Amino acid sequence: MVPARRPTVxxxxxxxxxxxxxxxxxxxxxxxxxxxxxARAKLEDVARRAGVSKGTLYLYFDSKETLxxxxxxxxxxxxxxxxxxxxxxxxxxxxxxxxxLVRRMWDTIRHPAMASITRLVQSELHNFPxxxxxxxxxxxxxxxxxxxxxxxxxxxxxxFRADLQRFACRGLPHMMVFSAQTQCFFHAMDPELLxxxxxxxxxxxxxxxxxxxxxxxxxxx
Amino acid sequence: MVPARRPTVxxxxxxxxxxxxxxxxxxxxxxxxxxxxxARAKLEDVARRAGVSKGTLYLYFDSKETLxxxxxxxxxxxxxxxxxxxxxxxxxxxxxxxxxLVRRMWDTIRHPAMASITRLVQSELHNFPxxxxxxxxxxxxxxxxxxxxxxxxxxxxxxFRADLQRFACRGLPHMMVFSAQTQCFFHAMDPELLxxxxxxxxxxxxxxxxxxxxxxxxxxx
DNA sequence: TATATCTTACTGACCGGTCAGTTACTTAAA
DNA sequence: TTTAAGTAACTGACCGGTCAGTAAGATATA
Numbered sequence: 492m493v494p495a496r497r498p499t500v501x502x503x504x505x506x507x508x509x510x511x512x513x514x515x516x517x518x519x520x521x522x523x524x525x526x527x528x529x530a531r532a533k534l535e536d537v538a539r540r541a542g543v544s545k546g547t548l549y550l551y552f553d554s555k556e557t558l559x560x561x562x563x564x565x566x567x568x569x570x571x572x573x574x575x576x577x578x579x580x581x582x583x584x585x586x587x588x589x590x591x592l593v594r595r596m597w598d599t600i601r602h603p604a605m606a607s608i609t610r611l612v613q614s615e616l617h618n619f620p621x622x623x624x625x626x627x628x629x630x631x632x633x634x635x636x637x638x639x640x641x642x643x644x645x646x647x648x649x650x651f652r653a654d655l656q657r658f659a660c661r662g663l664p665h666m667m668v669f670s671a672q673t674q675c676f677f678h679a680m681d682p683e684l685l686x687x688x689x690x691x692x693x694x695x696x697x698x699x700x701x702x703x704x705x706x707x708x709x710x711x712x
Numbered sequence: 713m714v715p716a717r718r719p720t721v722x723x724x725x726x727x728x729x730x731x732x733x734x735x736x737x738x739x740x741x742x743x744x745x746x747x748x749x750x751a752r753a754k755l756e757d758v759a760r761r762a763g764v765s766k767g768t769l770y771l772y773f774d775s776k777e778t779l780x781x782x783x784x785x786x787x788x789x790x791x792x793x794x795x796x797x798x799x800x801x802x803x804x805x806x807x808x809x810x811x812x813l814v815r816r817m818w819d820t821i822r823h824p825a826m827a828s829i830t831r832l833v834q835s836e837l838h839n840f841p842x843x844x845x846x847x848x849x850x851x852x853x854x855x856x857x858x859x860x861x862x863x864x865x866x867x868x869x870x871x872f873r874a875d876l877q878r879f880a881c882r883g884l885p886h887m888m889v890f891s892a893q894t895q896c897f898f899h900a901m902d903p904e905l906l907x908x909x910x911x912x913x914x915x916x917x918x919x920x921x922x923x924x925x926x927x928x929x930x931x932x933x
Numbered sequence: 934t935a936t937a938t939c940t941t942a943c944t945g946a947c948c949g950g951t952c953a954g955t956t957a958c959t960t961a962a963a
Numbered sequence: 964t965t966t967a968a969g970t971a972a973c974t975g976a977c978c979g980g981t982c983a984g985t986a987a988g989a990t991a992t993a
Contacts, residue, residue: 528749528835528838528839530749531751531839610835611835613831613835613897614831614834616897616898618748623897623898623901627898656910656917658906658917658918661894661906661911661914662891662915662918665886665890669886669887669889669890670883672834673882676834676837676838677837677848680844680848682853685879689877689879692879693879693880694883696877696879697883697919697922697923698922700923701918701919702918
């Protein structure tokens, strides 16, 4: 009798997929860094989740730090660009634009994977000056300017208060990002849970009241 | 000639100060954890800053994790209690109470040492379920209820909108905490810096507009 | 079409540094 | 003299980063 080893069609233990690897590694890194934070995250875990060995990580990324930076960049920049594109092409009242922009921002940042990134960046900034610089310029500043442009439109059209403070374009994203983090991370222990939609409506309700020239009561949209 | 070594009055190399040590260690831990985050922080550094050796830490705290938890507890709970005491004893319009409470909260959380703690907690929650539970119950929930009670007073007196959303008592602290963190950590690289006072006025301006029944334009106080 | 040759994506054992926690000893001070 | 506060050398687990070796699979040749 012939032994059963060596089946007729041999399955390779791994495949060469140099084009797919970087994205897969970034996706794995997003999960592991998001769950563990930078310092606790083990590259061994990132590798396992990406379906490769630890050595392979180093074929595509110089170091743990580089991997972290590239992951943040790859995940965040497209969102900001999408927001800018939306505002650039929007036709209509500033109020509606603001409402829709806030909805889209909320839809982006309320997902745990995204909330993890904003939290990560916030907590690791101090250790990665280069990342901090990049994040501040390409995310915070661009986001702030984007929102300010929407507010400016509304002021020009008389929809928003002429005496808006410079803080307005910061307060909104601050409230949104932190609300998203709280929704994600305290979800399990909150006895007075709000749904994501309730939070969104609450944000819009407060902020519109805060900026509109002639606020009216009642539902937002 | 007599050699100069061994002066007549010998200074002890160290003193036994069992009552003072814990607080000194907590203070050192606040700085080091605040600067480095939990995982990067070295107990060696905490010990050096506290003026003791590493072994001494273990005379007063079971582990790195315990030290971290105790530090957060010791620094945060008094602030919450102070806010509660202030609201409990306040006589006057709800609007003034709200303004003054926000001022005091801002005065507390805008300091880097405090902003570091809120950031720390946010980023380490996942790794310390016990701390998360404690923080949520003793800080977030208590803070939320405190603010809600102020809002309720205003609604009852007709100063605030009767249709306030449940989100209102969360949005304000979210905006404040995140604004404080941003003020602290991006201070160096922001080309459009606002002063702490400008941020406070901006927060009050937005939020009062958002909650008042008959908002009026103009400066806050 | 078959197979020999070659390139390179990929593996995984290993090394060296780091650091939380321990312990054997020292010393302040009651 | 006693004892508890404090020290500092030590241990062992852990993990980022390396590199010698392996095998997938492309290409050349018959």
